[in-house]
Amino acid sequence: MSIVLVVAAALVVLILAMVLVGARLPRDHVASRSATLARPPDQVWPAMLAVAARSKLPVAVEVEEPPRRRVTRISDDSLPFGGRWIFELEPTNGATRLTVTEQGFIKNPLFRFMSRFVFGYSATIDRFLADLAKQL
16 A cells, blocks of 8 residues: 555655646747658648648648748637747749748646656647648
């Protein structure tokens, strides 16, 4: 029985430490990733929109300049996170350099800790770019 209590106490201490560290991290963050895709922007644009449409998050489009730039933001303020995604497409020798920038925030200190030290702020962007590469 005492082993169970020690393990439970250790878990509580670990979670409290994660919350305390998360509370000291900045609420806002900026993450950016780029990829060069072997297609021109007019082919990358619709594929990018198709991949973005798979998200279950409520998103509002702030700027739409096909096939150069798109800015979206999470439109539900009740979520524990939010922010904007900026997609910038630049033609380069028959290909496209796509830069995705996330200007985000995370309200919950535990989620903030996990995003910073476990998943990384750019994990969602990396997954998006991998899905886009598969789509193309």
